[in-house]
Amino acid sequence: MKMSMGRMGARWLGLTVGSVALAASGAAYAELGQPAPWEFRLQEAASPVMEQITWFHNWLLWIISIITLFVLGLLIAVVVKFNARSNPVPSRTTHNTLIEVAWTLIPVLILVGIAVPSFRLLFLQLDIPKADLTIKATGKQWYWSYAYPDNGKFEFDSLMAQDKQPRLLGVDNEMVVPINKVIRVQTTGADVIHSFAVPAFGIKIDAIPGRLNETWFTATKLGMFYGQCSELCGKDHAFMPIAVRVVNDQEFAAWVETAKKKYASNPANSFASVGTAAQ
Numbered sequence: 001m002k003m004s005m006g007r008m009g010a011r012w013l014g015l016t017v018g019s020v021a022l023a024a025s026g027a028a029y030a031e032l033g034q035p036a037p038w039e040f041r042l043q044e045a046a047s048p049v050m051e052q053i054t055w056f057h058n059w060l061l062w063i064i065s066i067i068t069l070f071v072l073g074l075l076i077a078v079v080v081k082f083n084a085r086s087n088p089v090p091s092r093t094t095h096n097t098l099i100e101v102a103w104t105l106i107p108v109l110i111l112v113g114i115a116v117p118s119f120r121l122l123f124l125q126l127d128i129p130k131a132d133l134t135i136k137a138t139g140k141q142w143y144w145s146y147a148y149p150d151n152g153k154f155e156f157d158s159l160m161a162q163d164k165q166p167r168l169l170g171v172d173n174e175m176v177v178p179i180n181k182v183i184r185v186q187t188t189g190a191d192v193i194h195s196f197a198v199p200a201f202g203i204k205i206d207a208i209p210g211r212l213n214e215t216w217f218t219a220t221k222l223g224m225f226y227g228q229c230s231e232l233c234g235k236d237h238a239f240m241p242i243a244v245r246v247v248n249d250q251e252f253a254a255w256v257e258t259a260k261k262k263y264a265s266n267p268a269n270s271f272a273s274v275g276t277a278a279q
């Protein structure tokens with residue numbers, strides 16, 4: 001199969017432009033709160049932090065695509081225009097002030113254009129606003145326990161439910177949060193290091209024994225949101241999903257009342273037991 005350089009370049013260009021356009025276009029294949037078949041984009045955002053992460057991801061994708069296409073264009077120009085046959089007498093030019101200033105200045109400007117939103121995002125993630133609700137998530141081999149110290153101090157275990165959908169993500173007892181409230185998530189590990197991650201909220205934080213880490217999110221959409229332990233923690237690492245149900249204020253208040261009764265008899269339901277809970 002013979003293909004001219006120009007045509008091959010055009011093909012690659014088409015392919016790259018196509019991929020970038022597809023990746024940057026709307027919500028193709030995205031499903032709220034959980035992965036979808038053939039999904040290659042980030043999950044649909046359901047918190048301000050995740051919206052910023054998605055924006056930053058797309059911003060970087062545009063920058064890197066333009067740079068790659070530009071370098072590809074330069075390489076093609078060199079190959080086509082300056083090979084020994086089409087350019088038998090090479091130029092002896094060694095300096096060009098304009099180009100030298102440009103190839104120093106433009107990369108600096110690109111890096112500034114990356115650094116500014118990058119730091120803005122970092123501060124948004126790490127500067128935890130005043131919380132409306134605190135939830136403590138304890139990673140255990142191999143499930144999560146959620147404690148609600150603000151709402152009558154109850155704690156319950158959340159284990160993967162084999163019969164629930166989506167497969168490997170459904171749990172028996174979901175973590176429940178109210179919509180549009182600042183939720184502070186504190187994490188710790190009872191045995192080994194786990195990691196609490198929910199893609200749609202843009203959170204991922206290690207749960208380390210003997211240490212209390214914290215992060216935050218504000219859920220801006222109602223529904224179910226799934227995540228997984230994201231630190232290799234042993235044989236059932238893949239089977240300790242995180243399921244968060246976002247409800248409105250009234251539903252949350254009602255759930256708290258039921259939860260207090262439902263989990264009152266939970267043997268693991270003692271704040272002192274965190275870290276020594278039975279496996």
Ligand SMILES: [Cu+2]
Nearest residue numbers: 194195229233
């Ligand atoms: Cu784990």
